[in-house]
Amino acid sequence: MDDDALRAWSVSVRYPGQPEPALADVSLSIGPQALTVALGPSGCGKTTLLNVLAGFVPPSQGRVTLAGAPITGPGADRAVVFQHDALLPWLDVRDNVAFALELQGVGRRERHARAEALLAEVGLAHAARQPVWTLSGGMRQRVGIARALASPSRALLMDEPFGALDAFTREQMQTLLLEVWRHSGRRIFLITHDIEEALFLATELVLMSPGPGRIVERIEPGFSRRWLAGEPVRALKSDPAFIALREHLLDTLARHRQANDKETA
Ligand SMILES: Nc1ncnc2c1ncn2[C@@H]1O[C@H](COP(=O)(O)OP(=O)(O)OP(=O)(O)O)[C@@H](O)[C@H]1O
Ligand SMILES: [Mg+2]
Incomplete structure (x- = not known):
């Protein structure tokens, strides 16, 4: 177990007046060297999870800790970068x-x-x-x-930071972020609904699904460390291993979407 981790322990969040939990039984451990990415469709609880880690939203069940100490509200040890810059x-x-x-x-x-x-x-x-x-x-x-x-801060929490950018600028920002990650030595939790961005950046990628919001798969892609070791970005994104994982994630997302559609039909 990583003692210095930022952790969610079986966290559930139920917003008042909502029929089902926005998050159900989500556990996550973000170590000091991690770049953890949450990927998933709209409404699967990504922002809710970030808000719980930031201390903006208290869990209805479960708890969040940083280096073992309970998180009870926002703190300077966790900096947030919002989708729409503030x-x-x-x-x-x-x-x-x-x-x-x-x-x-x-x-x-x-x-x-x-x-x-x-x-x-x-x-x-x-x-x-x-x-x-x-x-x-x-x-x-x-x-x-x-x-x-x-x-x-000891952690950067980023909600779709590059969502509004064109594809070329976005790729530049992804590599800039990896440089910042290496130089600053801070862990990052980043939300995206761009599969390639998630695969390229993540040390751990958690795939989320709605209804209720939960983690349905975890993988450790490893491409960001390869980029930092000198491999070119386009070569990595067209690597057969990258493409296989991308297709696998697309399949998994489609399967969960079908299952959710059946339940609500
Ligand atoms: N403050 C709130 N009060 C009530 N319901 C909320 C609140 N915030 C979020 N929700 C609901 O919780 C669910 C998860 O929302 P959340 O914003 O976490 O999703 P998301 O994965 O970040 O989606 P997106 O990709 O569209 O940003 C949604 O059904 C949303 O309507
Ligand atoms: Mg969101």
């Missing part, structure tokens, strides 16, 4: 990143220096003084990642 429009790029440092009481000069270093890490050194409304979608998400890195 940048502050009245601050420039650098001050958006420095905001988390200001909350920690870091002095002005130091927080600017640290924010600039984090922006360099996500390839945005040149944009530090730009107003956020001048940024493209991909740049905005990079500011969101830099801001999450500015907190003293």
Whole structure:
């Protein structure tokens, strides 16, 4: 057992007025080196699971812990990157990143220096003084990642961070994320409904299905470590092992969808 893990223990969540649980008996262990990806169709409880790990939503049953300590609410040890970035429009790029440092009481000069270093890490050194409304979608998400890195977090929780980006920018962001993962040494929990993104990034991939939201399969793809070891991204995504897993996941999703359709018919 990994003592430093971020863990969900048989977590169920039932929202008031909903006929069935949004999550039923979900267990997950995210170790300090993990890049755990939750993949699944709309409504299968991905965001609910992230919100439970973040401490925004309390489980109706079960519990969540970080390094053995119970999670009872949001905390600076878990930084969230939202699907729709939550940048502050009245601050420039650098001050958006420095905001988390200001909350920690870091002095002005130091927080600017640290924010600039984090922006360099996500390839945005040149944009530090730009107003956020001048940024493209991909740049905005990079500011969101830099801001999450500015907190003293031990985990980054990311809800569909690249969902709104075009395929090319998305691939660039995936490799940027792997660099950030390697350099920052922080575990990541990421949600996506893009099968290739999930397969490429995950050290552990959990496949979820709705009705009630649950984990139906777990695999350990291993392509992200191969990319970090120097294999090209396109070669990995066209590797027969990658394609076989992609087709397997598509099949599994289709089977669960059929089973759910029959139940509700
Ligand atoms: N605050 C809430 N109150 C009531 N029901 C909710 C609430 N949040 C989510 N739900 C319901 O719980 C289920 C799971 O929702 P959730 O947002 O976790 O799914 P998701 O997998 O993130 O979907 P998507 O891919 O569309 O973002 C859905 O049926 C949703 O309607
Ligand atoms: Mg969601």
